[in-house]
Amino acid sequence: MPVPALPRSVLLAAWLAVPSDPARLVPTVQGDDEPHAVEGPDGSAADLRTFVADVAADLHDVGCLLPVPGEPPPLPPALSAAATAAGECVLLRTGGGCLAAVPDVRRFGSALEPGHLVTWTVERVPDWRRDLLARQATLEEADRALRLGLATATDALTRLDVARWRPGLQDDLAALRDDRALTTALPPGTEGARVRLLVSAARLRAVVALARVDDGAAVTGGQVDRRRDALDEVDASARRALAAAVTSDLGPLDDLPR
Numbered sequence: 001m002p003v004p005a006l007p008r009s010v011l012l013a014a015w016l017a018v019p020s021d022p023a024r025l026v027p028t029v030q031g032d033d034e035p036h037a038v039e040g041p042d043g044s045a046a047d048l049r050t051f052v053a054d055v056a057a058d059l060h061d062v063g064c065l066l067p068v069p070g071e072p073p074p075l076p077p078a079l080s081a082a083a084t085a086a087g088e089c090v091l092l093r094t095g096g097g098c099l100a101a102v103p104d105v106r107r108f109g110s111a112l113e114p115g116h117l118v119t120w121t122v123e124r125v126p127d128w129r130r131d132l133l134a135r136q137a138t139l140e141e142a143d144r145a146l147r148l149g150l151a152t153a154t155d156a157l158t159r160l161d162v163a164r165w166r167p168g169l170q171d172d173l174a175a176l177r178d179d180r181a182l183t184t185a186l187p188p189g190t191e192g193a194r195v196r197l198l199v200s201a202a203r204l205r206a207v208v209a210l211a212r213v214d215d216g217a218a219v220t221g222g223q224v225d226r227r228r229d230a231l232d233e234v235d236a237s238a239r240r241a242l243a244a245a246v247t248s249d250l251g252p253l254d255d256l257p258r
């Protein structure tokens with residue numbers, strides 16, 4: 001059953017965006033993973049706790065992207081490809097310059113006892129703030145887009161999925177209403193508007209995952225395509241909302257370097 005969950009990059013950005021206790025940050029971001037490794041831009045190797053301590057000491061801005069093919073992030077080509085393949089990345093601006101961190105997640109074990117090895121690749125990048133502001137919505141815009149995408153998709157899915165139920169689906173949907181796993185994963189001090197946006201977007205992505213298990217009541221190729229497009233629209237709105245919710249207030253474009 002899909003459980004509402006926040007991508008590792010969203011969690012890391014959320015905890016770095018507010019003054020946080022590394023003793024809580026690292027276990028929250030790692031979750032059930034094996035301890036995360038970090039490969040630094042100078043070829044150094046560290047664990048997540050060391051990396052977080054180094055970055056947090058002089059951190060100015062935090063950004064996040066959840067890219068998919070066709071939406072390349074504003075990064076050098078090789079790193080952009082890695083971020084797109086991972087579906088996520090964290091952007092950082094410190095006193096020493098700008099960085100991008102991309103997680104490489106390797107699954108091991110069985111379906112009943114899965115495990116994950118995570119290595120973050122960190123590289124120095126040009127100042128990403130102008131490009132990010134140009135493409136990323138504000139909190140208010142992300143919230144409106146999320147509501148609009150949901151309304152559009154709900155109409156399309158209702159017409160195509162009426163009376164279509166799978167065994168256990170009602171229980172799955174009921175479980176998505178429990179926000180505790182999400183809210184307890186966020187750092188104390190996170191703004192209420194950001195928490196609400198994160199919770200709504202994560203829940204919507206979980207609903208999309210449930211809906212993508214099959215084609216619902218769609219029986220023709222055209223219906224399948226319309227259903228898929230509707231789900232893609234909701235997922236895109238949710239991805240952008242998650243990213244916007246953990247990105248720092250970067251200020252107006254006029255104040256940023258060209």
